[in-house]
Structures are given as structure tokens and as C-alpha cells.
Amino acid sequence: MDSDLKGYGVKMDQxxxxxxxxxxxxxxxxxxxxxxxxxxLDYYGNQVSLDKVAALNIVDNRMITITPWETKLISDIEKAIMGANLGMTPQNDGKCVRLVVPPMTEERRKELVKILKKMAEEAKVSLRNIRRDANEDLKKKSKDGLITEDRVKRLQEDVQKMVDGASSKVEEHAKKKEQEILST
Structure with a gap:
């Protein structure tokens, strides 16, 4: 990869x-x-992720258990789960929080596929924004006399190839997730 484009390739990968x-x-x-x-959730005044304050386990095909390192966190964990709007109600036994994952309805699956497609489109928009930034940077370098116009054209083609490759990865991930959503 050309040194003029390296940073943009990293941004696309990210x-x-x-x-x-x-x-x-x-x-x-x-x-x-x-x-x-x-x-x-709030942990001694800091916002931390659940996996930093509790052991997370999948018990069977329908349940997740969350066992906090400190039992006094149970009510905070329940509030955080309710606030996350997962569509599941936490249950606790004083030592851990259980989440029963309900079976998915066909309607919910279709709704999730729509959300997935929206997320994929947003990812592609961010890739196009990176391409725009790269092209503007190349034009500025050409205007300042740092690179020739022929080189700008070649580099812009390379940028487009990078965007196409990254977009196909997004499509690949989206297709795989869609199959996962529809088949389970």
C-alpha cells in the first residue's frame, strides 16, 4: 500500500x-x-462494562447468568439490563442475575434484519466518507505540488479499490449475520 494511503486503509479496517x-x-x-x-453501569463513580464487574456465562440454550464479583451490584446490574432495552427481564436469586432468552418470533427476525441492513448502510457511508477525505487530501497535495496529477489519479483508483474491498467485507459480515438471525 502506498504511504500516502496507509492511514486511510487503517481507518477503513477500523x-x-x-x-x-x-x-x-x-x-x-x-x-x-x-x-x-x-x-x-455505575461502579464507584465510573461507567464500566458488565464484563468488568461480573462473570458472564451461558448456562443452557436459553439462559445467560451474570454473577457479580460483589453481590451489592445485583440491583445496579438489573437496572442496567432494563435500561439496555434487550427485551428480557432479569431475575435474581441474591447471588446472580439470570436472563432467559425468549425464542425469536418471525416478526422480530425480520425487524432485526432491517436493523442489520441499516447498520451495514451506515458502515458503507463511513467508508465513503473516508474515501472522500482521502481524495480531498490527494487533491490538496497535488495543488501544493507535492505529487503529480498522474499519481493522484492512480492513488484515487487505489482508494476506490480499498473502499470496494472494505465494502465487500461489510457485506460478507452482514450476510453471515442475516443467515444467523433467520436460521436460529
Missing amino acids: AVEHFRKEISTLRTGRPSLALVEHIR
């Missing part, structure tokens, strides 16, 4: 990775710790 992490939180029919590990 955008794809962000999308991949973001869609991992979309619920499928089976429990996943990604549903809850990102939930944040």
Missing part, C-alpha cells in the same frame, strides 16, 4: 471492525455474551 463488533450485539435465537457484555 470501520469494518467496528461494524463487525456492532452487529455481534444483535440478538439471534440463542444466547450470546455479546448481548450483555457491552452494557455499562
Whole structure:
């Protein structure tokens, strides 16, 4: 990769990775710790994620248990889960919080696929914004006499290839997640 484009390639990779992490939180029919590990709660005045203050486990095909390191956090964990709007009601036994993952309805699956497609489009928009920034940077360098116009054209083609590659990765991740949502 050309040194003039290296930073933009890294930004595109980060955008794809962000999308991949973001869609991992979309619920499928089976429990996943990604549903809850990102939930944040107040811990001694700091906002921390749930996985930093509790052990998260998948007990069976329908339940996630959250066992806090300190039992006094149970009510805070319940409030944080309710605030996260997961569509699940936490239950506690004084030692841990249980989340029963309800079976997915066909309507909910279709709704999640729509959300997934919206997220994929947002990821592609961010890739196009990175392309725009790269092209503006290249034009500025050409105007300042730092690179030739022929080189600008070649580099712009390279930027487009990078965007196309990153977009296809986003599509790949989205397609895989869609199958996961519809099949479980």
C-alpha cells in the first residue's frame, strides 16, 4: 500500500471492525455474551462494562447468568439490563442475575434484519466518507505540488479499490449475520 494511503486503509479496517463488533450485539435465537457484555453501569463513580464487574456465562440454550464479583451490584446490574432495552427481564436469586432468552418470533427476525441492513448502510457511508477525505487530501497535495496529477489519479483508483474491498467485507459480515438471525 502506498504511504500516502496507509492511514486511510487503517481507518477503513477500523470501520469494518467496528461494524463487525456492532452487529455481534444483535440478538439471534440463542444466547450470546455479546448481548450483555457491552452494557455499562455505575461502579464507584465510573461507567464500566458488565464484563468488568461480573462473570458472564451461558448456562443452557436459553439462559445467560451474570454473577457479580460483589453481590451489592445485583440491583445496579438489573437496572442496567432494563435500561439496555434487550427485551428480557432479569431475575435474581441474591447471588446472580439470570436472563432467559425468549425464542425469536418471525416478526422480530425480520425487524432485526432491517436493523442489520441499516447498520451495514451506515458502515458503507463511513467508508465513503473516508474515501472522500482521502481524495480531498490527494487533491490538496497535488495543488501544493507535492505529487503529480498522474499519481493522484492512480492513488484515487487505489482508494476506490480499498473502499470496494472494505465494502465487500461489510457485506460478507452482514450476510453471515442475516443467515444467523433467520436460521436460529
